[in-house]
Amino acid sequence: MKVAMIGWEYPPFKTGGLGTHCYGLTRGLADKNVDVDFYMPKTNKKAISDKDNLHIIEVGEASIYPYDRPEDSELEGNFFESVYRYNDLIVKKVNGKYDVIHCHDWLTMKAGVQLKEKLGVPLVVSVHSTEYDRSGWIYPNQWFIDIEKEGMEKADIIIAVSNFTKRILVEKYNIPEEKIHVVHNAVYRLGRGEKQDIVLFLGRLTIQKGPEFFLKAAKKILDHSDIKPTFVVAGKGEMLSRLINQSVDLGISQHIMFTGLLTEEEVEHIYRIARVYVMPSVSEPFGITALEAISAGTPVVVSKTAGVAEALTNCLRVDFWDVDEMANKIISLLKYDVLHSTISDEGEKECDLFTWDGVADETMQVYRGVI
Amino acid sequence: MTSVCFYFEVHQPMRLNRFSVFNIGKTESPFDYFDNQLNEKIFHKVANKCYLPTNKLLLDLIDQHDKKFRISYSLTGTFIEYCQKHVPEIIDSFKDLVGTGAVDLIEETYFHSLSGLYTDLTEFEEQVYLHNSMLKDLFRVTPKVFRNTEAIYDNRIAKKVADMGYKGIITEGAKKILDWRSPNYVYKAVDNDIKVLLRNYMLSDDIGFRFSAQGWTGFPLTADKYSSWMAQNQGDLINLFMDYETFGEHHWQDTGIFEFLKHLPENVLNHEHMDFVTVREAVERYEPRGTIDVPWAISWADEDRDVSTWLGNDMQRACFQELQDLGPQIKKEKNQKKLEAWRKLQTSDHLYYISTKGFEDGAVHSYFSHYDSPYDGFINYMNILQDFKQGMKPKP
Numbered sequence: 001m002k003v004a005m006i007g008w009e010y011p012p013f014k015t016g017g018l019g020t021h022c023y024g025l026t027r028g029l030a031d032k033n034v035d036v037d038f039y040m041p042k043t044n045k046k047a048i049s050d051k052d053n054l055h056i057i058e059v060g061e062a063s064i065y066p067y068d069r070p071e072d073s074e075l076e077g078n079f080f081e082s083v084y085r086y087n088d089l090i091v092k093k094v095n096g097k098y099d100v101i102h103c104h105d106w107l108t109m110k111a112g113v114q115l116k117e118k119l120g121v122p123l124v125v126s127v128h129s130t131e132y133d134r135s136g137w138i139y140p141n142q143w144f145i146d147i148e149k150e151g152m153e154k155a156d157i158i159i160a161v162s163n164f165t166k167r168i169l170v171e172k173y174n175i176p177e178e179k180i181h182v183v184h185n186a187v188y189r190l191g192r193g194e195k196q197d198i199v200l201f202l203g204r205l206t207i208q209k210g211p212e213f214f215l216k217a218a219k220k221i222l223d224h225s226d227i228k229p230t231f232v233v234a235g236k237g238e239m240l241s242r243l244i245n246q247s248v249d250l251g252i253s254q255h256i257m258f259t260g261l262l263t264e265e266e267v268e269h270i271y272r273i274a275r276v277y278v279m280p281s282v283s284e285p286f287g288i289t290a291l292e293a294i295s296a297g298t299p300v301v302v303s304k305t306a307g308v309a310e311a312l313t314n315c316l317r318v319d320f321w322d323v324d325e326m327a328n329k330i331i332s333l334l335k336y337d338v339l340h341s342t343i344s345d346e347g348e349k350e351c352d353l354f355t356w357d358g359v360a361d362e363t364m365q366v367y368r369g370v371i
Numbered sequence: 372m373t374s375v376c377f378y379f380e381v382h383q384p385m386r387l388n389r390f391s392v393f394n395i396g397k398t399e400s401p402f403d404y405f406d407n408q409l410n411e412k413i414f415h416k417v418a419n420k421c422y423l424p425t426n427k428l429l430l431d432l433i434d435q436h437d438k439k440f441r442i443s444y445s446l447t448g449t450f451i452e453y454c455q456k457h458v459p460e461i462i463d464s465f466k467d468l469v470g471t472g473a474v475d476l477i478e479e480t481y482f483h484s485l486s487g488l489y490t491d492l493t494e495f496e497e498q499v500y501l502h503n504s505m506l507k508d509l510f511r512v513t514p515k516v517f518r519n520t521e522a523i524y525d526n527r528i529a530k531k532v533a534d535m536g537y538k539g540i541i542t543e544g545a546k547k548i549l550d551w552r553s554p555n556y557v558y559k560a561v562d563n564d565i566k567v568l569l570r571n572y573m574l575s576d577d578i579g580f581r582f583s584a585q586g587w588t589g590f591p592l593t594a595d596k597y598s599s600w601m602a603q604n605q606g607d608l609i610n611l612f613m614d615y616e617t618f619g620e621h622h623w624q625d626t627g628i629f630e631f632l633k634h635l636p637e638n639v640l641n642h643e644h645m646d647f648v649t650v651r652e653a654v655e656r657y658e659p660r661g662t663i664d665v666p667w668a669i670s671w672a673d674e675d676r677d678v679s680t681w682l683g684n685d686m687q688r689a690c691f692q693e694l695q696d697l698g699p700q701i702k703k704e705k706n707q708k709k710l711e712a713w714r715k716l717q718t719s720d721h722l723y724y725i726s727t728k729g730f731e732d733g734a735v736h737s738y739f740s741h742y743d744s745p746y747d748g749f750i751n752y753m754n755i756l757q758d759f760k761q762g763m764k765p766k767p
Contacts, residue, residue, distance in 0.1 A: 224393060314727075316746055328391035332750040335392070338685040339749055346727055 001367065002035040004094050004119075006103040006111055010040050010047040010056060012264065016204070017185065017288045018104055018128045021161075021359075024186055028360025030054040037098075039090055060089040080143070087111040091118065100124055100367050106131070106144055109151025116154060122370040125155035130168055133283040136207035149173050156370040159183050159363065161286040162307025181369075183362045184311045185286045186354040192297035192344075193272025197229040199330055200274035200298070202267065202289055203281075205237030210280035210303065210320045212239070212246060217278070219250045220327035227334050234259045234270060271296040275340070276333045280320045281306050290315065291354055294347035299340060301329045311354075314347035373555070374608050374648040374656070375601060375639055376568065378443040378518075378541070379615040382483050383417065383450050384720035386410050386741060390751050395758045401712030404755050409741065411457055418458045421619035426464040428629060430471070432636050438473040440636040441647040444615070445518050448481030448502055449718060451509070462509065469510045475649035476506055478514040478537065484717035485681055487519050487528045488668065489695050498714065499535065515539060516650040520719050522570065522612070522671040523678060526561055526664065533565035539654035541612065543671040544569035548663050555606025559659035566654045567663055570612040570671055574601060579613040583626040591627070594634035602642045607657045612671070673728065673735070681722040686749040690722060693756045713759065716752075724748035 005026065009019035026036045030051040040047065042058040049056050090111035094101075102124040103112035109125060116123040131144035152158055152173055158180045160166040166182055169175045199218070203209040211233060218231040233243065233256060240258065247256045262270065271277070277293035277300045284306035291308060293300050294315065302309050303320040316329045333340050388406040398404070432440050446465065454461040468474045480486055480498035487495050499517075506512050516539035517532045524542035532540050544554025554569035577597065581587045589596070601609055614621065622628040639645050648656065672680040682688050694717060701713050724740045725748045742748040 220393075313744070314746075315744075317743055324391065324393065328393065328754075329750065331392045332754070336686075336689075336749070336753055338689040339746060339753075342684050342686050342727065343746055 001033075001099050001364070001371070002097065003029065003037070003367070004098040004101045004115070005036055005038045006090055006094075006101070006108040006115075007038060007040045008104070008107045009043075010038065013043040013045045013047065016128075017161075017286060020288050021126075021128060021185055022104060024188070024356035025359055025363060026054055027051065028356040029363065031357070032360055032364065034360075034364065037094075039094060041086055057093070059093050060086060083107060084110070087114075091115055094119070099371050102126065102363075102367075103151070104128060106148045106151065109147055113151060113154045116156075122156040123154060124157055124159065124366060124370065125151050126159040126161070127152070127165055127169060127285070128161055129285045130165065130172070132168055132172055133165075133285055134206075134208055136210075136282040138207060145173075155179075157181060157366055159366055161185055163310055164305065164307045165285040181362075181366050183359055183366070184307070184354065185288045185291065186356045186359045187288065187291035187295045187351055188356070189348075189351050190268055190271055190292060190296040192348075193269070195275050195297075196273045197227070197334070198232050198270070198274040199229045199276045199278060199334075200232050200234065200270060200293070201278055201280075202232075202234040202262075202270070202293075203279070204235050205233070205239040205243060207239070208282055208284070209235075209237075210282050211243055213280040213320055213323055213326065214278055215243060215246050215250060215252070215256065216323040217280075217326040217330060218247075218256065219252050220323060221331055222252050222255055224327070225331050225335070227331070228255060229275065229334060230257055231255055232257045232259060232270065232274070234262050234267070236261045267292075268296070271298055274298050276301065276330055278326070278330065279303060279306060279308075280318075280326065282320055284308070286311075291351065294344070295351045297344040297348050299333050299343040299347060301326060301333070312347070312350065314343050314350050316343070373601075373604065373606060373645050374653060375645060376443070376608055376610045376648050376650060376653045377441075378445070378477065378610070378612045378650055379617075380445055380447075380518075380521075380613070381422075381450050381615040382447040383410075383414055383453050384483070384718045385449055385715050386413070387721065387751055387755060390754045390758070392750075392754055395754055396761050398758050401709055401759065404712060404758075405715065410453070414453045414457050417616060417620050418461060420624070421616050422458075422461050423464070424624075424629065425615065425618040425632075426461065426468060428633060430464065430468055432633065433468070433471045433473045436636050436640065438471060439640060439647060441473045441475075441649050441652070443475040443477055443516075443650040444468075445477035445479050446506075447479065447483040448505055449483060449715065451505060466510060469512060473649070475516075475651045476510060476512045476514050477541070477650055478502055478506070478517045480520055481505065482714045482717050483520050483719055484714070485520060485523070485678075485691065485719050485722065486717060487523055487531075488678065488682075488691075489698075491698075492527075492531050494698055495531065496535065514651075516541065516568070516654060518542075521680070523668055524567075524665055524670070525668040526666055528668075529560035529565055529567070529665075530563055533560065533563040537565065539566040539568055539650060541568045541610075541650065542570070542665075543669055543676050544571055544610070545669050545676040547676070548665055548669060552661060553606050554610065555604055555608055556660040557608060557654065557657040558661050558663045561662055561664045566657075566659055568608070568610050568650060568653055569663075570610050571604075572671070574604075574609060575611050575613050578611070578631075579617050579621070582617075582628060582631070583622045592631065594631050594638040597631070598635065598638035598642060598645075601639065602645060607660075608648070608653055610653075680726055680728070681719055684725070684727050684745075686727075686745070686753075687722050687725045690725065690749070690752055690756060693753070693760070697756070697759060709759075716755065716759070721748075721752050725752065 087110040201214040247253045286307035481501035517537040518541035558567045
């Protein structure tokens with residue numbers, strides 16, 4: 001079996017779950033003797049493969065990322081143009097004999113649709129996030145929605161990262177349920193470190209990820225309890241200055257640490273030493289970070305509107321807006337050692353169920369269904 | 372003769388209110404811990420689906436079969452309190468049942484607690500007396516047979532119960548204590564002469580768990596088929612012990628469970644070598660055929676048939692310890708309200724909700740739990756115990 005996979009990011013360069021997924025999936029498939037050509041834009045950190053049947057092919061350059069949003073009208077022109085340019089280039093570059101084309105998220109969907117026609121092979125589309133998620137359901141941009149909808153309609157089959165996302169595809173994009181196959185994400189286990197009194201938020205600082213709810217919960221915790229942990233906000237994004245102001249206004253800035261964007265090593269380190277990980281996303285198709293945290297023995301408090309909340313048994317679920325309950329759960333994890341140790345032991349064990357090998361198996365099942 | 376001994380556990384826990392760390396130290400009355408609204412709602416639902424129709428059906432069956440159909444119940448104190456508060460006619464119908472002379476009542480701890488596993492058994496004994504006087508007051512019955520919470524049993528409990536004057540005790544016919552032996556005989560405990568009635572879990576679970584399982588080879592289960600299975604069993608006694616909620620609640624009316632029950636007595640009595648007995652008659656009629664030795668506690672719960680359902684993880688054990696440690700202090704205070712609340716917190720269900728068992732058992736647990744996860748169950752319960760420990764603030 002030979003797959004042309006169209007992506008946008010791949011480690012060592014990645015900005016989100018899409019890159020992590022493509023890495024795990026392509027390697028999992030390669031281990032099952034599937035030939036994978038992975039197409040992506042050129043980056044300054046060259047992605048490499050140590051497997052004979054997995055080729056990373058860089059095509060042209062692109063200055064945008066899957067989670068970018070055009071911020072003003074001037075940029076908008078460049079933004080859309082850049083997307084079209086990359087897609088056109090892909091369509092030109094991808095030739096030869098493939099059994100299936102597999103593309104990921106809106107950025108690559110135009111190319112996917114055209115390649116399906118050009119090569120006459122089935123198209124599989126993976127949805128890692130929708131415009132509704134990325135906008136936090138506030139003013140979703142129709143331009144993205146149209147691209148996503150076209151890609152989903154033209155695809156022979158769709159892979160959604162959760163039932164949560166599947167429901168959005170059915171309800172907002174009118175995609176028939178039977179066309180959508182749910183494959184949950186997986187994790188390469190990190191292992192534990194020496195825990196410190198850190199409560200961690202890690203993600204892009206955007207509306208979607210709900211960092212302001214994290215700060216509100218931090219305020220509740222600091223006001224209430226004798227435990228004074230450090231609240232780490234790791235990541236960058238358009239909300240950074242607003243969040244810094246918020247923490248000053250709340251009078252808790254001495255307990256909050258904004259780290260900016262962390263390197264891969266730093267991310268792994270902070271997962272290992274944090275005592276609690278919080279993912280208060282407004283709308284999260286999956287949330288691989290929650291799996292990464294628990295694989296480092298760090299219990300997670302996750303939003304109920306996150307795909308991982310349906311997949312991971314050993315976690316604490318909250319409504320992202322319910323900062324009282326969020327604070328209750330975080331304090332409980334800090335205060336009751338037996339709760340912390342049980343959830344981290346059971347959660348770490350549960351990570352065995354989330355393997356990229358398994359994701360590759362399920363994805364191959366999907367391929368076989370359309371080839 | 373092979374006797375069929377039907378016994379039903381009738382219990383409802385007092386479920387807890389949402390109680391966050393922010394509530395600790397702010398409770399006005401310890402009764403605020405309990406979610407009266409939810410409890411009342413669930414009780415009414417189960418009353419209509421199970422208690423009222425099943426009581427009526429069984430009363431009719433006893434009449435129809437001229438008291439040859441005989442059954443036993445254990446009614447927990449918390450269940451009776453629900454009835455008194457919300458649906459008193461349930462108590463009346465139990466009085467009617469007891470009045471037939473074909474129904475026996477079983478003793479247990481009033482609060483359906485795990486006090487039988489405490490280091491000091493004083494609290495256990497007090498809860499048994501409370502149950503005993505409740506049955507005497509309401510039904511004028513003094514039980515001869517004891518069944519501990521969820522059939523939890525070990526040598527120590529058996530000895531205590533024998534010392535308290537009971538003639539029989541009920542537990543699970545677990546493979547690990549019987550080995551090759553059959554549950555269909557009466558046994559005796561080690562060190563004393565109390566008779567032990569062992570639940571036939573195959574036949575009991577055929578009704579309790581498998582009745583509506585369409586993938587099961589026995590499906591659909593008819594009274595005729597089931598009676599012929601029982602008729603093939605060797606031994607003195609077939610002990611069918613199950614939750615009363617099996618009828619109408621675990622298996623809804625549309626599964627045909629009531630039809631099954633309706634035809635069961637006639638089908639059993641059609642076999643000439645079979646009859647029905649109450650638990651009291653079972654221990655009076657049959658002599659022990661062997662001794663059972665249970666150093667480590669067993670129960671009728673889950674696949675493990677031990678106490679891991681309630682004390683299987685560190686969170687459960689921490690709560691259990693916390694709860695037990697509160698005892699001496701509360702008893703010293705002589706505050707009736709606090710004592711009662713503490714006892715209601717001892718109901719085993721609160722620990723059951725914190726079980727982290729996986730797969731099949733886990734699915735059963737979450738069916739019965741009103742929490743999102745065992746972790747939520749722990750946080751809520753532990754917060755309440757912390758509040759309890761801090762003591763109530765005096766009212767202004």
